[in-house]
Amino acid sequence: MKYLIYIFTFLISFSAFSQSKVETSISNYEKVIKAGGHLTLFFVVSNPSSDSLTAVLDLPENWSILISKTLKVGPNHTKYSYTLSTPKTVAAGFYFPKFKVLSNNNVVMTKFFDIEISEFKKIEVLNIGQPEYVREGDTLVTEYLVQNLGNSTERLKLATSRGEVFNYSDSLLLEANSNIRVKVKQKIPATENNSWNVSADLKVFTTDSETPIYQVTSVPVYSNSSKKTDPYYRFPIQVGGSFLNFNIGGVSTIAYQYIGEGKGFLDLKEKHHIDFAVRGPNELNFPTVGSYDQYSFEYDYKNTTKVSIGDYVNRVSNLIEFSRFGRGIRFEQKISKSEFQVFYQRARFLPSQKDSYGFNYAYSLNESIKFNFNYFNKDVIKDNSIFRTNILGVSSNIKKELFSVETEVALGNSNSKWDLGLFNRFNLQFHKFNLHSEIISAGKDFHGFYTNSRLLINGISYSLNKKINIGVNSNFTRINPSLDILAFRSSPISKTNMVFASFQPNNKNSFFLNYTIQEREDRQIPSSFHYKEDFSNLSYSLNQDKVLVFSQFRYGSAQNLLAGDQLKPKQFFNSMIQPSLKISNWFWLGGYFEHQNTSKFSQDNTIKNLFYYGGSLRFNYKSFVHANFMYRNNYAPDEFFEKRSFMDGSLLFDFKKHQLSLTTGRAYVPLSMNSNQNTLFFTLKYVLKLNVPVRKNKNIGHVAGNLVGMSDGILKGGVIVQMGPYKTVTDTSGNFHFNNLKPDIYHITLNGGPNMQGIIAGIKTPLVVSVKADSTEKVTIPLLKTGGLVGKVNFQVEERNLKLADNSKLPIVLVKLTNGDESFLTQINEKNEFSFKEIKPGNWSVSAFIPGKQEQFEVVNQEKNVVIGAEKLIQESFVVKSVERKIFFSGKDFKLITKK
Numbered sequence: 001m002k003y004l005i006y007i008f009t010f011l012i013s014f015s016a017f018s019q020s021k022v023e024t025s026i027s028n029y030e031k032v033i034k035a036g037g038h039l040t041l042f043f044v045v046s047n048p049s050s051d052s053l054t055a056v057l058d059l060p061e062n063w064s065i066l067i068s069k070t071l072k073v074g075p076n077h078t079k080y081s082y083t084l085s086t087p088k089t090v091a092a093g094f095y096f097p098k099f100k101v102l103s104n105n106n107v108v109m110t111k112f113f114d115i116e117i118s119e120f121k122k123i124e125v126l127n128i129g130q131p132e133y134v135r136e137g138d139t140l141v142t143e144y145l146v147q148n149l150g151n152s153t154e155r156l157k158l159a160t161s162r163g164e165v166f167n168y169s170d171s172l173l174l175e176a177n178s179n180i181r182v183k184v185k186q187k188i189p190a191t192e193n194n195s196w197n198v199s200a201d202l203k204v205f206t207t208d209s210e211t212p213i214y215q216v217t218s219v220p221v222y223s224n225s226s227k228k229t230d231p232y233y234r235f236p237i238q239v240g241g242s243f244l245n246f247n248i249g250g251v252s253t254i255a256y257q258y259i260g261e262g263k264g265f266l267d268l269k270e271k272h273h274i275d276f277a278v279r280g281p282n283e284l285n286f287p288t289v290g291s292y293d294q295y296s297f298e299y300d301y302k303n304t305t306k307v308s309i310g311d312y313v314n315r316v317s318n319l320i321e322f323s324r325f326g327r328g329i330r331f332e333q334k335i336s337k338s339e340f341q342v343f344y345q346r347a348r349f350l351p352s353q354k355d356s357y358g359f360n361y362a363y364s365l366n367e368s369i370k371f372n373f374n375y376f377n378k379d380v381i382k383d384n385s386i387f388r389t390n391i392l393g394v395s396s397n398i399k400k401e402l403f404s405v406e407t408e409v410a411l412g413n414s415n416s417k418w419d420l421g422l423f424n425r426f427n428l429q430f431h432k433f434n435l436h437s438e439i440i441s442a443g444k445d446f447h448g449f450y451t452n453s454r455l456l457i458n459g460i461s462y463s464l465n466k467k468i469n470i471g472v473n474s475n476f477t478r479i480n481p482s483l484d485i486l487a488f489r490s491s492p493i494s495k496t497n498m499v500f501a502s503f504q505p506n507n508k509n510s511f512f513l514n515y516t517i518q519e520r521e522d523r524q525i526p527s528s529f530h531y532k533e534d535f536s537n538l539s540y541s542l543n544q545d546k547v548l549v550f551s552q553f554r555y556g557s558a559q560n561l562l563a564g565d566q567l568k569p570k571q572f573f574n575s576m577i578q579p580s581l582k583i584s585n586w587f588w589l590g591g592y593f594e595h596q597n598t599s600k601f602s603q604d605n606t607i608k609n610l611f612y613y614g615g616s617l618r619f620n621y622k623s624f625v626h627a628n629f630m631y632r633n634n635y636a637p638d639e640f641f642e643k644r645s646f647m648d649g650s651l652l653f654d655f656k657k658h659q660l661s662l663t664t665g666r667a668y669v670p671l672s673m674n675s676n677q678n679t680l681f682f683t684l685k686y687v688l689k690l691n692v693p694v695r696k697n698k699n700i701g702h703v704a705g706n707l708v709g710m711s712d713g714i715l716k717g718g719v720i721v722q723m724g725p726y727k728t729v730t731d732t733s734g735n736f737h738f739n740n741l742k743p744d745i746y747h748i749t750l751n752g753g754p755n756m757q758g759i760i761a762g763i764k765t766p767l768v769v770s771v772k773a774d775s776t777e778k779v780t781i782p783l784l785k786t787g788g789l790v791g792k793v794n795f796q797v798e799e800r801n802l803k804l805a806d807n808s809k810l811p812i813v814l815v816k817l818t819n820g821d822e823s824f825l826t827q828i829n830e831k832n833e834f835s836f837k838e839i840k841p842g843n844w845s846v847s848a849f850i851p852g853k854q855e856q857f858e859v860v861n862q863e864k865n866v867v868i869g870a871e872k873l874i875q876e877s878f879v880v881k882s883v884e885r886k887i888f889f890s891g892k893d894f895k896l897i898t899k900k
Contacts, residue, residue, distance in 0.1 A: 021048050022101055022109045032116045035151045036088035036855070038066070039115065043080045043099050044073070053108070055080050056100045062087045063097075088855055089177040092119040092152040122149040123156070123174075124852050125204055125215040128181070128814065128827055133220040133749070133766060134198070136190045141166075142200040144215055145812065145827075147179040149852050157205040159212070162186045165202070179812060188221055196221050210506045222722065222747055222766065231700065231740055232693035235274075237262040240659075240687035244291055247680040255291065257281070259687060268699055273300040277311075292348070295327075306332040314345050316360060319410045319421040319442065320376045320393050322449040324356075325349060325484050337364045349485040354379035354386075370397045372408075380414065380447050389414040389447040393421075403428040412446045419443035421450065432463040434471075440479060453479035467505055473498040489642030492529075493521040512539040520638055521561075528637040531600035533558035533572070548580040548590075558598055563605035570607060572598035580616075590616040592632065601637045610636065626652040635668075644668045659687040700740050701771040705748070705779040707734030710762055711870055714783050720751040723769065727751070741771045748779065758871070760786050760840055764821055785870040786838040789817060793832045793848060796881035811850045811857050813880060819844045841870045848878040858883055 027042040047053050057065065057080075067083040080099075094116050101109035129143035140163070148154050154174050158165045163186025174180060184202055198221050203212035238261045246253050260278035265271075280293035296310040308330040315323055328345035339362040347353040356378030364370045374393040379386060393410035403426070410421040421442040428435040440455035442448065454476065461471030475496040483489065500514035514537050521530040535556025542549040553576075557569040574597070580590035592614040599607045614632035619625070630648045647666040653659065663683040703723065707716040707730055716734030720727060723738050724746045730736045747766035750756065761767075762782030769777055793813050815834045817824045819842060828834050847863040860879040868874060 022046065022053070022103075024099065024101060024109050024111045026099070026111065026113055029113075031114065032118050033086065035086060035090045035092070035117055035120055037086055039084045039086070041082045041084065041099075041113075043082075043111070045078045045080065045101055045109070046076055047078070048076055051103045053078070054102045056102060057082055058098045058100065059084065060090075060095050060097065062090070086117065090117050090151060091176050092117050117151065119152045120150045121152065121154065121206070121208065123147070123154060123204055123206060123213050124149055125202055125213050126851050127215050127217050128825060130200070130217055130219055133222060134188055135222050136188050138188050140186050140188055140198065140200060140219060142184050142202075142217060142219070144182045144184065144202045145179055145851065146174065146182055146202075146204055147812070147852050148174045148176055151176045155207050158182060159203045159205065160184045160186075161201050161203070162199070220747070220766065222724065222749060231697050233268060233695050233697045234691035235262060235266060235694045236264050237690045237692050238659075238687045239690065240685065242683055242685035245682040246291065257291075257293070259685070266694055268697070271302050274298070275300075304334040306330075311348070312345075314343060314356075316358060316376055317372065317374055317393055317395055317408055317410070318406075318423045319408050319440075319450060320358075320374055320391050320448045321356070322481070323484070323487075324353075325486060326356075328355075338362070339364075347484075350482060352381045352482065354381065368399045371395070372397075374410075376448070378447075382447075387415050391421075391446075391448055395423075402430055410446070410448060412443075412448060414445055414447050417445040419445035421446045421448055434461045434463075435459070442480075449482055451480050451482070453481070455479050467503060469502045471500055473500070490524055492523055492638070492641050493519075495519045508543050510541045510543075512541075513537070516556075522638070522641065524641075527562065528640065529601055530561040531558050532561065532569070533600065535572070546582040549577065551575075551577040558600040560600045560602065560605045563599075563603060567605050570599045570605070572596070572600065572607075574598070586619065586621045588616075588618040590618075592616075596636065612636070624654050626650075626654065640668060657689045659689065661685045661687075697742070699743060699773040701743055701773055702741060702776040703738040703746070703769060703771060703779065704776055705736050705781065706730075707736075708780055708782045709734075710782045711785045714759060714785065716783065719756060721748060722751050723748045743771050743773045745770055748781070750781070758786050758838065759783050760838060762840065784840055787841050787868040787870055788835065788837045788839055788873045789844070789846060789866060789868060789876060790835040790873060791815070791833070791846075791876040791878070793828050793834070793878045793880055795832070796879055811880070812852075813848055813850055813859075813878075815846065815848050815878075817844055817846050839868050841868050844868055846876055848880070850880070856883055857881065 023046040025044050025046075027044075029041055030039060033039050041057075043055070045053060045055065055070070055078075057068075059065070064085045065082055066085050067081075069081045071079045071081070073079045094114055096112050096114055099111045099113070100107050124147045126145045126147070127142065128145045129141075131140070134140045146156070146158075153176060155171060156174055157171050158168050163184055166183040166185050168180075168182060172180075182202060184200055186198075186200060188198060197218045199216055199218050201214065201216035203214055205212045238259070240259045242257045242259060244255045244257065246255075257279055258281075261276070263275045265273050275296075275298040277294050277296045280295065282293035294311045296308070296312055298306065298308045298312070300306045311325065311327050312330060313323060313325050314321060314328075314330065324345065324347055326345040326347040328343065330341065330343035330345070332339065332341045334340075339360075341360040341362075342357075343359070344355070344357040346355045356376065358374065358376035360372060360374050362370060362372045372393075372395045374391070374395070376391040376393070378389060380389050389412055391410050391412040393408060395406070395408035397406045398404065405427075406423075406425045408421075408423040410423075412419050412421065419442075422439065423441075424437070424439045426435070426437045436457070436459045438455065438457040440450060440453055442450035442453040444452045446452075455478070456476045457474075459471060459473040461469055463469050473496070475494065477491070477494040479491050481491060496516060496518040498514050498516045500512065502510065502512045504510040515534070516537060517534040519532045522528050533556055535554045535558075537552065537554045539550070539552045541551075552574070554572075554574040556572060558572045559569040560567060574594070576592075576594040578590070578592050580588055582588050592612070594612040596610040596612075597607060598610070599605050601610070602608050612632065612634055614630065616630040617628070619627035628648070628650050630645065632644075632646050634646075635644050645665055645667045647664070649662075649664045651662040653661070661684075663685070664681065666680045669679060705721070707719060709716055717730055717732035719730045719734070721730060721736045724744075726738050726741075728736045728738065746769045748769055749766045750761055760783070762784040765781075767779065767781065769779060771777055793815075795810060813828045813832075815826055815828065817836050817839070819840070822840070824836055824839075826834050826836065844866050845863060846866055848859050849862055850857055850859065857880055860881060862878070864876060866874060866876060
């Protein structure tokens with residue numbers, strides 16, 4: 001289009017030149033200017049004839065000429081100068097003014113020229129409406145004003161952290177210098193609290209930035225439920241039973257178990273805490289699928305003294321005893337910076353270990369440095385012999401801002417043989433560098449959690465910027481941890497070296513590229529894999545609100561060492577995709593699809609196509625129905641060193657006092673004593689939730705209040721008063737009471753009634769009341785008849801901008817009413833009117849203002865003081881006028897010289 005205008009301009013100029021011999025030139029000028037900017041142009045008209053000429057400069061709409069001058073610079077040359085002003089609201093793009101030369105009112109020369117208005121972007125979000133408070137169960141509606149104060153059309157996406165944006169799609173177009181009003185709605189849930197704050201926000205995303213323009217507000221929420229006061233302090237307990245059906249090793253078994261669980265404080269001051277679990281009897285001895293009995297009890301006093309009796313998980317240190325489930329007793333005590341622990345335990349699910357005992361002492365030098373000293377003694381069963389082992393260990397844990405290091409050295413003695421264990425974990429974060437290192441070393445005669453083990457992990461990464469990260473990893477793993485059967489895994493030998501780069505262009509997309517050389521060997525008998533491989537890998541993750549996708553593609557060569565060391569490596573590739581789709585807010589569907597073309601798992605080293613697939617669903621309807629299901633047809637052989645589920649399904653009905661659950665699955669369990677390690681199980685469980693009264697709650701308080709009429713004719717009876725979750729109605733004298741209250745901070749509000757029309761509380765509500773034990777808090781709430789304020793905003797616009805008064809380009813005007821303690825905000829309507837009704841009588845300040853930078857308009861006398869009286873409606877008005885542009889002259893003379 002621009003070039004067509006240039007051609008058209010040339011033709012007109014040529015035609016004019018051929019007829020009149022008049023020539024026009026334009027001096028160099030700034031061709032790109034900002035909206036609202038100024039520009040000076042110089043034209044020189046050559047007129048060889050004696051005809052009298054005049055000049056006219058035609059401008060786009062709302063552009064204006066601030067200064068124009070005509071100067072004779074020679075017998076046949078005239079110079080015209082213009083200083084132009086562009087509107088602040090002019091849209092970005094190219095504009096083509098024209099300079100016309102006239103003779104006897106006839107155009108003899110027309111010269112087009114182009115001016116580009118640069119793009120200016122600015123989106124502003126302003127909260128313009130929210131309730132003073134809401135109650136649980138209500139729908140909170142907050143209103144926002146989204147303004148495009150730039151000069152180009154913006155494509156916006158609106159979102160909120162909670163609830164939904166009302167009546168707007170995911171994407172909308174907002175023209176330059178325009179605005180929209182947006183409402184955000186969210187349902188307020190019911191809680192056990194008397195009051196709390198809920199946040200409501202609006203996020204506005206533009207196409208140019210992933211960081212949203214964000215506006216958030218907080219609104220108080222008050223309980224709306226009418227509950228009876230419970231005079232007892234209660235302890236939560238769950239009791240029930242389960243039916244279990246297991247198919248293990250081809251044999252089907254049925255069993256029943258009773259269930260009892262409880263966890264909570266025994267007192268109001270939360271000093272005494274108890275946690276217990278009872279499940280039995282042990283009719284099935286297959287703990288790998290959760291069918292074992294459990295009897296455990298734990299008492300905690302002020303988080304300083306703790307006693308565990310029965311079944312508990314014991315953790316001494318990383319090297320000595322990292323995690324062991326067994327039956328026994330443990331005592332812990334904290335004194336100032338010191339911690340003591342003594343224990344006795346008999347392991348339940350580790351055939352190579354029987355009873356153990358020991359103690360631990362820890363000392364915290366400060367918040368970032370801690371030392372531990374440990375002694376441990378246990379029975380070990382190895383090679384059909386039983387012997388005791390003694391282990392002494394010392395460890396330190398240092399956490400600083402830039403780095404953390406955890407180190408442990410342990411010395412063990414077994415059968416008169418000494419051996420050593422070493423553990424070290426180091427992390428460093430320095431500017432853009434991240435360094436990680438972990439070392440585990442345990443000798444053959446060291447019988448702690450690790451025996452005859454080596455682990456070395458090192459990695460370093462560097463962040464080129466916020467989106468790109470590169471690094472190198474080197475891992476060697478040959479460990480023999482003494483895992484419980486509950487851990488469901490063995491430990492293959494692994495050597496891995498990797499170079500990688502990650503790229504995350506935004507929060508929704510991420511890429512991971514690496515080149516890896518590794519060797520993996522299965523140590524179970526018979527071995528199911530042993531191979532070396534090197535490959536390139538590309539992974540991609542998509543994380544959107546309704547779609548999650550993880551995909552991976554690998555290509556490289558692998559040498560199957562199970563088939564022989566002399567065989568040459570063969571090419572392989574592996575592709576995998578794992579999508580997940582949000583069907584609704586409570587329903588997700590997922591899938592898994594993988595294809596491997598490789599020889600590393602075949603005994604004869606032939607290339608095979610392996611296909612793995614599966615699916616999943618997640619169903620969460622409201623708060624009482626939850627369902628999950630997962631299916632996989634198979635796994636690659638090198639994934640069977642830990643428990644793998646071929647099918648998992650669960651259905652839970654969770655009501656206030658009753659819970660019914662159904663669980664089923666089929667799983668592969670390594671390290672199982674059964675010849676057939678494929679298990680199928682089915683469990684049906686019912687639980688009754690009880691709140692058992694522990695003691696009579698004597699630590700209660702009361703509230704007595706009354707309403708006082710500050711004006712004549714106010715009826716004080718029949719007013720609904722709410723305090724936290726409790727409601728009552730005043731008597732004819734305005735009295736109300738709340739009894740048997742737990743000491744807490746409550747909030748009193750007046751919820752209306754037949755006599756409350758045109759009446760408000762004379763003090764700010766919600767009224768905060770602190771209820772104390774064994775006392776009555778008295779409150780008085782004055783009632784006032786209300787008044788109001790109405791008014792109008794009058795626009796005074798310059799004559800040249802009269803068109804603005806007839807369209808939507810008038811600015812947004814907000815009016816605020818405040819008395820220092822309370823504030824109200826409103827926007828003028830389409831008739832430029834505003835109103836505030838049911839306002840407390842007294843001295844108020846009313847002001848009008850234009851949000852954002854509106855340099856074209858200003859409010860005259862934008863703040864006024866008013867006195868609002870009872871049952872009176874006063875009027876007030878404001879004037880908004882367009883800002884006049886003024887030119888200031890310096891008083892100096894300047895001579896213009898034309899160089900020839």
